[in-house]
Amino acid sequence: MAAPAALQRSVVSPAGRHTASLIFLHGSGDTGQGARAWIKQILNQDMAFQHIKVIYPTAPARPYTPMKGAFSTVWFDRYKISNDCPEHIESIDSMCQGLTDLINDEIKNGIAKNRILIGGFSMGGGMAMHLAYRFHQDLAGVFALSSFLNKDSAVYQALKRNESVLPELFQCHGTADELVLYSWGEETNKMLKSLGVSTSLHTFPNLNHELSRTEIEKLKTWILEKLPVEGAKTNK
Numbered sequence: 001m002a003a004p005a006a007l008q009r010s011v012v013s014p015a016g017r018h019t020a021s022l023i024f025l026h027g028s029g030d031t032g033q034g035a036r037a038w039i040k041q042i043l044n045q046d047m048a049f050q051h052i053k054v055i056y057p058t059a060p061a062r063p064y065t066p067m068k069g070a071f072s073t074v075w076f077d078r079y080k081i082s083n084d085c086p087e088h089i090e091s092i093d094s095m096c097q098g099l100t101d102l103i104n105d106e107i108k109n110g111i112a113k114n115r116i117l118i119g120g121f122s123m124g125g126g127m128a129m130h131l132a133y134r135f136h137q138d139l140a141g142v143f144a145l146s147s148f149l150n151k152d153s154a155v156y157q158a159l160k161r162n163e164s165v166l167p168e169l170f171q172c173h174g175t176a177d178e179l180v181l182y183s184w185g186e187e188t189n190k191m192l193k194s195l196g197v198s199t200s201l202h203t204f205p206n207l208n209h210e211l212s213r214t215e216i217e218k219l220k221t222w223i224l225e226k227l228p229v230e231g232a233k234t235n236k
Contacts (some may be wrong), residue, residue, distance in 0.1 A: 005060075006105075007098055010036045012046045012054040020052045020115040020140075020227040021106040023099070025124030027146075028064070028074045032056030035121065042213050047220065051229050057102060062091070075127040083184040087150050096131050103136060117226055119143030119170070121211060122180060129188075132167050133197070134158045141226040143170040143219060146177055146209055148184035149191070159195035169199040170222045172215045174207025 010032040024047075026035035036056045039047050047054055064072040065088075066081050076091040099118075106116055117140045118128045125147025132142045133155045149155055159166070169192055173185035182203070189201040202218055 007057040007060070007102055008032065009058065009102070010056040012036065012048050012056075014049055014051050014053050016050045018051065018053050018109070019111070019230045020049075021109075021111050021117075022049075022052050022054045022223060022227070023102060023116070023118040023128075024054060024056050025075060025099075025118070025120030025127050026056065026059070026073075027120070027122035027124055029072045030121075031073055032058040035124075038211065039216060042211055042216055047216065049224070049227075052223065052227055053106075055102070055106075057099070059095070060098075075123055081179065083148050083150050083181075083187065085150065086152070087154060089154055092127070092130050092154070095127065096135055099127070099131050100135065103139075113138050114140050115227060117141050117143070117223060119145070120147070121145045122147055122209065125171075129155055129169070129192075133192075137162070137164055137166055139167045141168045141170065141222075143172075143222070144185075144188075145172045145211060145215065145219070146174065146180050146185070147171070147188070148180050149188045151187075153191075156191055156195060159192070159197070162196065166197045168226070169197050170202075170219065171199060172202045172204060172218070174204045174210065174212075176206050177209045179209040 059073045059075045061071045061073050063069045064074050065077050075095050077088040079085045120128050125144030128142050132139050171189050173182050175182045189199050193199045
């Protein structure tokens with residue numbers, strides 16, 4: 001059976017020996033290249049590390065219901081941009097397969113699964129939560145920036161049946177966000193915490209649906225806590 005086409009990606013290579021990987025999923029309508037450039041503009045340099053490869057994949061274009069069916073680079077479809085409607089689970093699960101292939105590529109390169117982080121901005125963060133908490137609970141951690149899960153998310157259903165240790169969640173959200181309301185992010189955080197996820201929620205007053213330098217610096221600190229530089233030991 002033919003495998004789905006590999007996702008296009010923009011990659012920031014580590015300066016030194018590659019011992020960990022970070023996958024950053026862009027927001028709806030963006031690209032991997034676009035997300036990388038946005039972060040580079042905010043930091044005045046790439047988000048780069050000594051030992052961590054940073055991968056920015058691009059979602060394939062597909063019809064997107066909130067845009068009246070116009071094609072857009074989105075990780076999955078939504079019936080509407082709201083936390084109070086069903087999830088478009090078919091498109092979510094299909095993309096989980098494509099992103100699993102990306103994770104497996106890193107494992108084939110000798111990176112242990114507990115040395116891989118996944119997260120993203122807006123829809124990218126929602127996608128990362130589905131991928132990690134439903135299918136890859138042995139990843140190093142998850143981050144979600146200005147993101148949310150729907151009220152009856154399949155993520156919540158999966159975690160109700162779960163007994164294993166779960167990846168930590170690092171969440172950031174601006175209080176002035178008018179597209180993905182702060183309360184949606186807060187509710188997501190509370191739900192995941194109640195289901196056994198170790199979570200943090202960093203609140204940014206007056207920040208709209210966007211990224212800030214302070215937020216990315218906080219994220220970088222957390223990334224290095226989760227994926228510290230390894231000593232000279234090799235991956236077993």
